[in-house]
Amino acid sequence: MRRILGIVLGVLLLGGVLFIAFFQGHDPDPTATKTVVNGVIGSEKSAFFHDPNVVKALAAKNYEVKTETSGSWAMDQLDLKKLDFAFPGSSEPAKEVEAAAGVKGAQETKPFYSPLVVIARSNAAKVLADNGLAKTTGKNTGTLLMGPFLKAAAEDRTWQQLPGSSAHAELTGTVFIKTTDPATSNSGALFLAATSNVANGNNVVSDDAGIARTAPLMRKLISVQGALEPSTDDPFRAFISGSGEPLILVYESQVASLLLQKQGGGNVDDMVVLYPDTTVNTAHTFVPLSDKAKALGTLLATDPKLRELALRHGFRPQDGVPEFTTATAPHAAYLNPGLTGIRQVGTPTVKILMALAARAKGQEAP
Numbered sequence: 001m002r003r004i005l006g007i008v009l010g011v012l013l014l015g016g017v018l019f020i021a022f023f024q025g026h027d028p029d030p031t032a033t034k035t036v037v038n039g040v041i042g043s044e045k046s047a048f049f050h051d052p053n054v055v056k057a058l059a060a061k062n063y064e065v066k067t068e069t070s071g072s073w074a075m076d077q078l079d080l081k082k083l084d085f086a087f088p089g090s091s092e093p094a095k096e097v098e099a100a101a102g103v104k105g106a107q108e109t110k111p112f113y114s115p116l117v118v119i120a121r122s123n124a125a126k127v128l129a130d131n132g133l134a135k136t137t138g139k140n141t142g143t144l145l146m147g148p149f150l151k152a153a154a155e156d157r158t159w160q161q162l163p164g165s166s167a168h169a170e171l172t173g174t175v176f177i178k179t180t181d182p183a184t185s186n187s188g189a190l191f192l193a194a195t196s197n198v199a200n201g202n203n204v205v206s207d208d209a210g211i212a213r214t215a216p217l218m219r220k221l222i223s224v225q226g227a228l229e230p231s232t233d234d235p236f237r238a239f240i241s242g243s244g245e246p247l248i249l250v251y252e253s254q255v256a257s258l259l260l261q262k263q264g265g266g267n268v269d270d271m272v273v274l275y276p277d278t279t280v281n282t283a284h285t286f287v288p289l290s291d292k293a294k295a296l297g298t299l300l301a302t303d304p305k306l307r308e309l310a311l312r313h314g315f316r317p318q319d320g321v322p323e324f325t326t327a328t329a330p331h332a333a334y335l336n337p338g339l340t341g342i343r344q345v346g347t348p349t350v351k352i353l354m355a356l357a358a359r360a361k362g363q364e365a366p
Contacts, residue, residue, distance in 0.1 A: 040067065040086050041067045041070075045067075045284065071180070072089040073189055075088055075093060076096040084288070088284070089187065090282050091285045093285075094108055094285035108285050108286060111318055113315070116194075116279055117255060121170070122270050125272035125274065127159070128144075130164050136272065140269075140271065144277065145277055156174060158172075159172055162175070177248070179225065179228070182357040184230060187232050187249055190282060192356050194279050197278060202345075204346045205352055218360035223360075236248065239271075240258065255335070256324075259328070259335075260311075
């Protein structure tokens, strides 16, 4: 009887040890102090930070991250004293945030990036290609030829003036790309950075003469759109639902995430992803505003699980072209992982870019 009792107690003791070991290996250390950080992010990163898997991965590192969204170029107008970090869509608005928060020289990181693309209905892409404004390299991907496209925009070309459009009743009115507000949104501002470069003889606009030379075209590109969106989220959702304009500027990450998470449908089959042949770098830049958030940017950039999840949301991790290429291989028909044939150009200074945005909206430069 004593022998049997000893065996039973031994089994129970071993089970308890295994139970503790299992949960210690799968849950965050319950004795560790949780770091709660509050930040402002661009809307294109909202799905990433609200993903339960991302929340869990951050919790495993003892972080609880709470976010609000804002246009990247409007972040410097917020009450930054209440925030621990800002995460705009590129380095240019990050500089403005640092200046406004009084943290110039902050240890910013760039965990991931995403180029800008134009998504088009297949009919619209074919008409553009047939008229020399784009070049398709397959059923669902191609290149937007910025020189010819901007020439058409300068001439106020309509869809009806493009041969082949008459077969598609939805293609009417002036040919334009639906963008976000360039004064507040990163994608809209960087669209002006790229288009002004082409309009300025493939040179970065760097002075008042360059602004004067390119402003009339920038004004046409923006004024034709009517009401401007604060972020790329709503126009993208409208396009996928089957409504919206035939040409929309979005982040590649939005397209890649849609494909990787299989949230599409018939409208994805009708989508052509056009990479502008001239673009600017869109490295999402993490700016720590308090000591609590200093290590978070590095964690987002280097933690294997968080990099994997960033890929799932369509972002290109820092130095992660091979990772992105592998992850998106099943959807290569839509994407250009190596950005082949794309010219990446510099961005004007914040002052110049904001002057271009103001002129594009018919306002006096700040």
